[in-house]
Amino acid sequence: MKKLPSTLFNMVMSLGVITVVAAALLAWANAVTSGPVAEAERQKQIDAIKAVLPTFTNDPLASKWEFVPAGGSEPFSVFPAYDGDSFCGAAVEGYSLNGFSGRVSVMYGFDSDGNVTGYEVLQHAETPGLGAKMQEWFRMDAGHRSVLGRNPGTDAMYVAKDGGAIDGITAATISSRAFLETLRSCYSAFEAYKSDCLKNDADE
Amino acid sequence: MLTYISIIVTAIFVNNIVFAQFLGICPFLGVSKKLSSALGMGAAVTFVMAIATCVTWLIQHLILVPLQLAYMQTIVFILVIAALVQMLEIVIKKIAPVLYQALGVFLPLITTNCAVLGVAILVVQKGFNFGESLVYAVSTAIGFTLALAIFAGIREHLELMDVPDVMRGVPIALICAGILAMAFMGFSGITIG
Amino acid sequence: MNKLRIIYNGLVTENPTFVLLLGMCPTLGTTGSAMTGMSMGLATMGVLICSNAAISAIKSVVPDRVRIPAYIVVIATFVTLLQMFMQAYLPSLNESLGIFIPLIVVNCILLGRAEAYASKHSIVDSLLDGVGIGLGFTVALTLLGTIRELLGGGTIFSLRVFPETYGSLVFVLAPGAFIALGFLIAFINYIRKRSC
Numbered sequence: 001m002k003k004l005p006s007t008l009f010n011m012v013m014s015l016g017v018i019t020v021v022a023a024a025l026l027a028w029a030n031a032v033t034s035g036p037v038a039e040a041e042r043q044k045q046i047d048a049i050k051a052v053l054p055t056f057t058n059d060p061l062a063s064k065w066e067f068v069p070a071g072g073s074e075p076f077s078v079f080p081a082y083d084g085d086s087f088c089g090a091a092v093e094g095y096s097l098n099g100f101s102g103r104v105s106v107m108y109g110f111d112s113d114g115n116v117t118g119y120e121v122l123q124h125a126e127t128p129g130l131g132a133k134m135q136e137w138f139r140m141d142a143g144h145r146s147v148l149g150r151n152p153g154t155d156a157m158y159v160a161k162d163g164g165a166i167d168g169i170t171a172a173t174i175s176s177r178a179f180l181e182t183l184r185s186c187y188s189a190f191e192a193y194k195s196d197c198l199k200n201d202a203d204e
Numbered sequence: 205m206l207t208y209i210s211i212i213v214t215a216i217f218v219n220n221i222v223f224a225q226f227l228g229i230c231p232f233l234g235v236s237k238k239l240s241s242a243l244g245m246g247a248a249v250t251f252v253m254a255i256a257t258c259v260t261w262l263i264q265h266l267i268l269v270p271l272q273l274a275y276m277q278t279i280v281f282i283l284v285i286a287a288l289v290q291m292l293e294i295v296i297k298k299i300a301p302v303l304y305q306a307l308g309v310f311l312p313l314i315t316t317n318c319a320v321l322g323v324a325i326l327v328v329q330k331g332f333n334f335g336e337s338l339v340y341a342v343s344t345a346i347g348f349t350l351a352l353a354i355f356a357g358i359r360e361h362l363e364l365m366d367v368p369d370v371m372r373g374v375p376i377a378l379i380c381a382g383i384l385a386m387a388f389m390g391f392s393g394i395t396i397g
Numbered sequence: 398m399n400k401l402r403i404i405y406n407g408l409v410t411e412n413p414t415f416v417l418l419l420g421m422c423p424t425l426g427t428t429g430s431a432m433t434g435m436s437m438g439l440a441t442m443g444v445l446i447c448s449n450a451a452i453s454a455i456k457s458v459v460p461d462r463v464r465i466p467a468y469i470v471v472i473a474t475f476v477t478l479l480q481m482f483m484q485a486y487l488p489s490l491n492e493s494l495g496i497f498i499p500l501i502v503v504n505c506i507l508l509g510r511a512e513a514y515a516s517k518h519s520i521v522d523s524l525l526d527g528v529g530i531g532l533g534f535t536v537a538l539t540l541l542g543t544i545r546e547l548l549g550g551g552t553i554f555s556l557r558v559f560p561e562t563y564g565s566l567v568f569v570l571a572p573g574a575f576i577a578l579g580f581l582i583a584f585i586n587y588i589r590k591r592s593c
């Protein structure tokens with residue numbers, strides 16, 4: 001086995017060839033996977049919408065409506081749901097940056113009156129065993145944990161420590177606050193959607 | 205201003221790169237036997253991390269994103285960091301021989317320090333702007349230096365202790381690191397602004 | 398026989414985690430549960446096998462003085478490929494391993510094996526070395542993940558062993574990672590001492 005001598009030409013050539021091959025390989029893989037990646041993201045959103053909303057017949061993704069909350073930079077997404085022609089609620093995807101380890105993204109479902117029908121935690125980096133329990137905690141039928149069936153318009157969606165109506169996760173108040181903050185912002189996005197987009201329907 | 209203070213406190217204490225994010229463990233275990241070398245390593249990492257983060261941030265936002273080559277991020281960043289470390293070594297040797305004597309031995313070790321690449325990728329993921337990225341990189345490195353210095357202090361004492369045979373060296377060091385990590389958990393949940 | 402020896406060597410004699418003490422960051426960072434630990438081990442193993450084989454294949458056309466950058470390009474290419482395919486087909490796993498997937502690039506095990514083994518041996522041997530070392534790493538990560546998951550939450554691979562209330566949360570958190578690994582390495586030292 002003879003090694004190539006380290007002349008400048010050899011070094012430039014071999015590195016150049018390796019880099020070109022690597023770049024070509026990556027470009028090919030990117031082309032192959034970009035479709036499935038987009039599809040996987042879309043599927044995740046559809047699954048979350050199906051999980052939080054009871055029944056709908058339209059394609060909520062197609063009628064996506066965006067709302068930028070006060071002080072926020074990225075928009076919240078409202079996915080309205082219709083059963084036939086009648087508006088039956090919406091899924092709202094929102095986030096809070098005040099989680100224990102940063103961003104928490106949740107998809108909430110509201111029925112047409114604004115009652116919470118379900119939620120799915122989409123993304124978080126909370127502590128395992130503590131804040132990470134939010135996916136189960138706020139639907140548990142114990143004490144005042146559950147947010148399901150509550151209406152953020154009438155109920156105080158704060159943790160009990162802050163004078164609200166919800167029992168936060170034990171030892172994870174900050175995660176609970178972030179979760180409920182997302183719920184309140186999502187509800188205001190939902191209300192904004194109702195007053196902006198549904199008013200016209202009501203006038204007719 | 206408040207964002208910057210919040211970034212600094214979070215990066216140094218709350219989300220300490222070693223104790224909470226598990227990055228840069230190799231130098232943390234390898235170069236922490238003496239306090240002086242721990243400080244040297246910390247200074248070298250601070251230096252490289254600040255420059256590397258600036259350069260990779262500029263590359264990401266001025267080259268990769270406009271050309272839609274974001275998928276080449278990993279390969280480009282690691283090459284840039286490797287080249288940068290080499291260049292720094294040569295430049296420092298020429299310009300500041302004194303600094304080179306202090307940091308020289310640590311520079312080659314930094315290429316495979318995952319904290320440097322980790323921070324470069326993290327600032328892109330977190331969507332920081334240029335100023336925030338620089339502040340985040342420097343304070344992360346300070347957090348790393350702090351962890352390394354405290355740990356080196358403990359290990360210097362451990363040398364003199366009567367540790368069970370099989371626990372000597374890395375095992376007892378890891379357990380000490382665990383207890384230190386517990387202490388750092390006391391900072392968690394602190395938010396500013 | 399000789400080929401089996403190579404695998405045994407990577408799995409036991411030169412176990413990357415317990416003997417060589419390499420690749421500590423993912424070892425601590427991704428072993429919150431047995432499942433994530435094992436996935437990280439397998440992901441690293443995949444990249445290691447490919448990069449070892451590729452580096453062994455190109456070793457005679459790479460001049461000595463540029464071999465390190467060349468190896469880094471090869472490793473980074475495979476890591477990026479892995480990242481893309483995981484994003485496309487295993488998005489939730491990709492999310493739970495997070496930044497540790499791109500950071501496989503700087504895992505000392507990969508560059509170490511490239512330099513110490515693949516650049517001196519045939520393609521088949523290098524491939525087997527990748528399998529051996531990769532398995533050693535996977536076994537170590539799975540073991541640590543299992544211990545942490547069991548002590549922390551009372552489950553193994555999400556199967557309940559004892560009620561959650563008896564679990565000690567600290568093992569799932571950062572300090573538990575250090576402590577569990579420390580005791581595990583001490584235990585393995587103990588076994589090695591007794592057997593020889």
